[in-house]
Amino acid sequence: MDDKHLTRRKLLRTTAMGTAALAMPAAGSAAATTGSAGLPAILGGKPVRTAPFPRWPQFRDADEKAVLPVLRSGVWSRAKTVAEAEKRFARLMGAKYCLATSNGTSALITAVRALGIGAGDEVITTPYTFVATIHPILLANALPVFVDIDPETWQIDPAKIEAKITGNTAAILPVHIIGGICDMDRINAIAKKHNLKVIEDACEAHGGEWKNKKEGTLGDLGCFSFQTGKSLTCGEGGAILGHDEKLMDRCHSFHNLGRPHGSVAPRNQEGHPIVATKCRMAEYQASILMTQMESFEEESKVRSENAAYLTAKLKQIPGIVPRADHAEVTRTAFYYYGFRYKKERFDGLTRAKFMAALRAEGVRASSGLGVIEGKPMNKEGCIEDAFRSRTYQRIYPKEKLASYQVDNEFPKADRLLEVTFVFQ
Ligand SMILES: Cc1ncc(COP(=O)(O)O)c(C=O)c1O
Numbered sequence: 002m003d004d005k006h007l008t009r010r011k012l013l014r015t016t017a018m019g020t021a022a023l024a025m026p027a028a029g030s031a032a033a034t035t036g037s038a039g040l041p042a043i044l045g046g047k048p049v050r051t052a053p054f055p056r057w058p059q060f061r062d063a064d065e066k067a068v069l070p071v072l073r074s075g076v077w078s079r080a081k082t083v084a085e086a087e088k089r090f091a092r093l094m095g096a097k098y099c100l101a102t103s104n105g106t107s108a109l110i111t112a113v114r115a116l117g118i119g120a121g122d123e124v125i126t127t128p129y130t131f132v133a134t135i136h137p138i139l140l141a142n143a144l145p146v147f148v149d150i151d152p153e154t155w156q157i158d159p160a161k162i163e164a165k166i167t168g169n170t171a172a173i174l175p176v177h178i179i180g181g182i183c184d185m186d187r188i189n190a191i192a193k194k195h196n197l198k199v200i201e202d203a204c205e206a207h208g209g210e211w212k213n214k215k216e217g218t219l220g221d222l223g224c225f226s227f228q229t230g231k232s233l234t235c236g237e238g239g240a241i242l243g244h245d246e247k248l249m250d251r252c253h254s255f256h257n258l259g260r261p262h263g264s265v266a267p268r269n270q271e272g273h274p275i276v277a278t279k280c281r282m283a284e285y286q287a288s289i290l291m292t293q294m295e296s297f298e299e300e301s302k303v304r305s306e307n308a309a310y311l312t313a314k315l316k317q318i319p320g321i322v323p324r325a326d327h328a329e330v331t332r333t334a335f336y337y338y339g340f341r342y343k344k345e346r347f348d349g350l351t352r353a354k355f356m357a358a359l360r361a362e363g364v365r366a367s368s369g370l371g372v373i374e375g376k377p378m379n380k381e382g383c384i385e386d387a388f389r390s391r392t393y394q395r396i397y398p399k400e401k402l403a404s405y406q407v408d409n410e411f412p413k414a415d416r417l418l419e420v421t422f423v424f425q
Pocket residue numbers: 104105106107130131133134176178202204205225226227228237238239
């Protein structure tokens with residue numbers, strides 16, 4: 002039996018057990034039993050799962066075989082392995098061009114800067130994301146303008162985007178979050194109508210498809226992370242996908258200290274024609290990425306099948322609402338698996354107690370972004386920090402920054418943060 006099948010079986014067992022744990026009524030209620038499983042573990046019963054979860058990332062002989070020659074070659078900085086990994090990732094995602102970067106955050110920083118987004122510009126995005134979506138906007142001295150989410154899919158709600166567009170809006174930055182895919186048809190249509198750029202944050206979304214096209218290939222630029230927890234990883238790493246050669250040249254030059262690249266070489270000059278930073282991928286990162294890509298398709302298939310199985314089971318439990326996908330999603334890409342719970346269906350059980358009951362059963366669950374990040378992004382300290390800075394005070398009129406704070410409530414994202422659980 003090979004590793005793949007072992008993993009699949011283990012995962013299926015896990016999801017089935019997770020479902021059993023979720024089927025428990027409120028701890029302390031008269032009916033607090035799990036049928037054949039007896040008392041919930043939190044009340045002294047036997048946990049449904051005691052076996053450890055599969056380790057991630059998965060380290061194989063192939064990774065070792067690939068990385069050793071690179072180490073021994075002494076060529077560790079960006080060279081031919083990175084270029085090969087770029088080609089392979091572009092092929093895997095069905096993209097025209099790919100640029101590898103040092104991580105997903107630097108991919109986003111590069112994308113924002115390559116599109117010329119800067120002081121005075123506004124970038125529309127979601128409050129329900131990881132902070133690495135927001136820092137690149139602030140580092141460009143631009144304003145992140147938030148739009149509330151759709152509580153069923155957990156993604157940015159396209160119906161609310163147009164109301165936030167002003168003469169300063171430069172781009173929309175949708176984030177495909179917790180295994181979901183934003184409604185890219187509507188987002189792209191709005192962008193086209195208002196002449197805006199679209200940067201997809203696909204850092205959690207490797208391989209998901211919208212109408213058979215991969216996430217990260219649907220906007221002007223798509224940014225990925227290969228950080229250690231991601232479905233495709235090389236420890237740290239990132240990539241930008243795109244279809245416009247000149248724009249990708251700009252990304253390349255920006256990520257390489259502004260050195261000339263392709264069309265970014267006015268009058269073929271040497272030197273450093275654009276303001277830039279350095280965030281290149283290293284050769285040994287790329288060598289691991291190459292071997293990890295070999296198993297990616299099969300692993301993604303297993304992940305999607307398991308998620309579909311889990312959804313079918315969880316849907317049968319009153320009060321548990323798995324995150325939903327748009328009908329246009331032809332393939333899911335699960336980094337996290339998310340669901341909401343309705344406490345009224347569990348005798349008012351608090352999320353903390355529900356979580357404790359799940360964990361007592363050996364089910365690895367967390368509250369998702371709310372707990373990892375503490376707050377929705379619109380309430381983050383880094384935004385206040387930027388607004389207090391001399392730079393922002395010079396760029397933006399006082400009234401603009403004051404009205405931003407007033408118009409900064411997103412009840413659906415706030416509510417979601419209070420009622421979600423995720424499996425990772
Ligand atoms: C939504 C989102 N955006 C951006 C990032 C940043 O990626 P990285 O950690 O590789 O810098 C991550 C990953 O952690 C993420 O989940």
